[in-house]
Amino acid sequence: MKVKVKLFATFREGRFGEELREYTAGTTVGDVLKELNLPLEEIGATLINHRHVEEDQPLQDGDNLSIFPLVGGG
């Protein structure tokens, strides 16, 4: 299945901004994070089609997955 993955802020460095990627059925958000080497403690938000989802959320064909890093400075 095809999923559009969008990365934001620092997560783009050495990766990509937006890519249509191929995954096997049953792939979860957590699997994508692992595949892209995005550490959990740096994750701010994960959304599928503009709705917040957890790591165990399975992906569907045609989903838009957005991944944001945490921002906490002042």
Next chain:
Amino acid sequence: MQTMQEARTFLLKHAEGDLLPWRHHVFASTHFGLSMGQVERLALESGLLPARYQRNRKTISISQQLRIFNGSVAIVGCGGLGGYIIEQLARLGVGRLTAIDPDVFEEHNLNRQLYSTPAMLGRPKVEAAHHRVREINPAVTLDPIKCAFSKTNGFDILQGSDIVVDALDSIPVRLELAEVCNELNVPLVHGAIGGWYGQVATQFPGEQTLRKIYNRPSNAKGVEKGLGNPSFTPAVVASLEVAEVCKLLIGQGQPLSRRKLHINLLDMEIIELPY
């Protein structure tokens, strides 16, 4: 009472149109033994706009300027965000400010923190804010509180504030702040920065926006840890926070309730996320 009446007559007599020039504002304060703030309130209540605000007027009416002056806003954190927020709130004319920060200025603050100068190294940040506000707008009172905000002291410190502004640099303390604001029924304007990136959101009483934004375990690591903060990111995010405060005070526009702006200054993108 009679003094106030005389002062009002004086102000109305010396107004230029409906503007009160600075020199008459100062004279009224000394002559009638009133604070600059008391004169400002009297002027606004009499339908006069202190002339220093004349460029606000297509945006903010005289009655709205009075609401701003009657507002009490607490700024938690006086570093990168806090300095710019305090500066803009004082120029906007918010009558009462409370600034909370435990720190003194250090050399690594000089790249971005508005009130840091080589001469101020080693001096408390809230003291610098206090001096600066008196200098730029003597009608505004700033209460400097040199301590680290926590759930324990938070209730006392924020009691009486109409709006609280988050200018902290710690995720766990932000969560405590959000909790205290909810218990006090006060809206919290949240901002955070790191490198080229920032975010802004407003949590109204009863909402759990901050808890949703920072819902990961306590070892969470924001982008600022690796990137630090350049000079312009705090200025951008602070300005967005102040715009939120202004709207809440005058009751106009659409605040960032249940949504967060994600700001990317490297690629010049602003994206809205639902919360």
